[in-house]
Amino acid sequence: MTKFVLLSLPNKYCNSQQSSRKIPILFILMHFHRAGKAFNPGEYWDLHGRALVREGERRLKANKKDDAIAALCDASELLKRSTSETSVRDAVNALNRATKILTEQGRFRQAADRQNEVGDIFRVSNRPAARDAYEKAGHLYQMDGAQAMGNAILRGAAEISGLVGDYERAIDTFVQVANWNLSSPLAKYSVKEIWLKAGLCALGADDVVLARELVDKFAQQDDTFPSTREARFLNNVVTAYGDGDVKAFTAHVVEYDQVKKLDDWKTEILLKIKKPIGDKGGLT
Template sequence: MAEKSAARGYLQKADKKAQSSGGWFTSSSTKYEEAGDLYQQAANAFKLEKLFKEAGDAFAREAECRELCKEENEAANAWWNASKAYKRGFPDLAIQALTQTIVHLTRSGRFRQAADREKEIGQIYLQESNDLRKACESYVRAGEWYAQEDATATANACFKDAADLHADLGEYPQAISRYEQVADHSLGSALTKYSVKEYWLRAGLCALAMNDTVTAKRNMQKYSNQDVTFSSTREAKFVNALVEAFENGDQDAFTAAVYEFDQVTKLDNWKTSILLKIKKEIGEELRLT
């Protein structure tokens, strides 16, 4: 109880300081600086008690005091601390706090840090509320900020995550566009060129998920023109085998191609899911004919 009393004590002092009229020799700025320090102490004491909602609330009150003092960096940090406390069971409040953090970071031109926080928002939407749409939007926004700060690899990772989510949402043209964007950025570097075949594979699967073998074949040819080594890769041969099986309405050939690829390169959950959708479409086509 002693630690809890300490937290409540700091909170009461902070409230009293923030609400005080000050004096002849105390500016309002000084008053809010001192109140902000007390709210921060209260928040840390609440964290010791594992009272994370109360800790987040206290950090938020600190942030408001920092804002009244025009302390952009301190306010951004306080909102971020609030979000970290809120993450322990209060995802909606964590997103609100991160959004406030981003306001201050972008206002002061700290777009790399803003991208980090926006990516956190995307992760919360995905992991806590399974809101694929909002998660996708956050990953795209974070990727754009990383890109303008020349953090190309981190930007590409965000755009790739956004592409996966577009596909999960059934937005295959947007997914293909994002995969191709990441592949184009990766082609120019010896360090990232090896990953291009993976992005093109995913783009090829998205075209098949659209029941569009014409686009799938045209894109595979386009990718081979961009990188002459691509046509000889397992990924390209895999997509081409799937296209042939799809056009022939041959589920057995489709299954065999998937099995053969999986024996060497284990399929992840995303690929497994989209391949099941494509195989189902072959079945639908067979029933229609």
């Protein structure tokens, strides 16, 4: 029996109105499983993956939830290797369905892992979708009690929000993460970096007033912040931005970069912030 016949046979049974009465569910599941395994690695990723998706659907219908999760996750691994947009979308759908089942079972860590995979799939091709998936993963990790891991994922989601111009959402998430980190002796060191990124997002939103308010707020939360390199840099670029002084803005960026190398995120955001300064001639 060829692999294509194996795949078509259980589909025919599933589509038959009589299948639920005449064809044992285990018989159908067996054929879906055999169909999926018939496709060798590297050969027909799409067909192999979709066979496993159908297996997952039937196992879920048979209330075999753990087996359904396994089939859906295996299917996603195959489908996401395809160059077809449809297959990648099917991989995401399979992971989302697995996430839903895992969440309903209270298995939040495993559900978060699946959403993390969704974020990784979209990270290059669809930043907003990646951000949404990472946010969901972060909250699921927190629900599982993994606060530090959840915050790390949410911080990444906030960075994506900033890159796509959703500055308000980025600021809210950065502040949320920083507030928790401030209460953690192990994570407190990262707060100044997070606050810097929140302040830069305020400038990205062309809101100098908010940027200054954030600087003041952060200083009240931690009286050591104003003396940090990050706070001094933020104050300097906020002032230069407000004055519409491109030369001063650039000089502060170059100076900071010489002492502490700018990462890709800051570089991209600072370029976006710098672009309109010269056109406005004073941004108070």
